[in-house]
Amino acid sequence: MKFPVRSLANVSYNGSTGHFTLKGKKKERTLTVNTVKTFAQTLKMMALSKELIQTDDIATKREAYYVSKNWAEARFKEQPESDTVMEDVEAFFSVNREQLGFVPEEKGGDVAGRLVVIDHDRDTGEELRIDCTRFGSGAYSIPISVEDLKFETDAQFILCIETAGMFQRLVKHNYWKKANCILISLGGVPTRACRRFVRRLADSHGLPVYVFVDGDPYGYSNIYRTLKVGSGNAAHLNEYFCVPQAHLLGITPQDIIDYKLPTHPLKDVDIKRARDALKNDPFIQHYRSWQLALEQMIKMKVRAEQQALAKHGLNYVMDEYLPQKLANVGRFLP
């Protein structure tokens, strides 16, 4: 069995399509004394997938792991083991995990704002219109599979927010009403469903996507990068799970200076992450402005969280920061 190698080293960034693509390196899983267990697990995982599809059922990653407990010697010890095998199967067939009948447990991705999501009732097929302006202080939760959803909106743009805290703040004060936008909470690294949701929504109405993350290397090179161009690890399906039209609103290293934000010193791991991104990340290497931003951050030796804007008052972010930034969309980092 041959699988595409899924790592940053085996992807290239294509400026015109806007996402990572595989370079074609393969790894091989053969049947030998040492690999017999993994080999068997891979086959069993495929069999489980087949069964799920035939019975139109699904299993969470955790459930699939427990199913393996019946596989005698081929059982998995820890869930991460079954996860990696599952991803191998996924890459092998060049389909996404959900199509194989494997789903993540509900997690991440809240939506609020001027948007109507059109879903269907599973039993009756009846059309369900979900109005994201009518959740009060709550929000609509992005489902596991977003492929069949349709959208109606007159919003001007989509604003993706890294932390739930900042999202809550903007929702509570109805920021989406003031700015006529759709707010989406990423909750750390965005899940695949979340990325796909943003992508389909943006494509269907030609909306620009702005991303608001913490001002640290992790926020840039993991969270933002993963949303925009996909990841090395899921390189076989980045074409669908990415948002090429995304741009970084903040917090940029320059913002820390311009807005006199309180900062924390960069930890060693932050510096390491930044240097690593400069050295190995094809996306960063493609954009000079990103390299400059990361180098500037390393030089400044500080990082700033989204919450740092609270220094100027709790509502400063809504009244000053976001309007000022949105007035200069052209200056956003790519």
Place this chain on the structure above:
DNA sequence: TCGCTAGCCACCAGTGTAGG
């Protein structure tokens, strides 16, 4: 000897629970 892989580790964001 070299290169690859499996298995382990690190990191982050968020949530829920157990215990002091």
Place this chain on the structure above:
DNA sequence: CCTACACTGGTGGCTAGCGA
């Protein structure tokens, strides 16, 4: 009531040891 931990999702890197 707060802290610590375990678990979910995600990302990467390191390295011993095996096969070619």
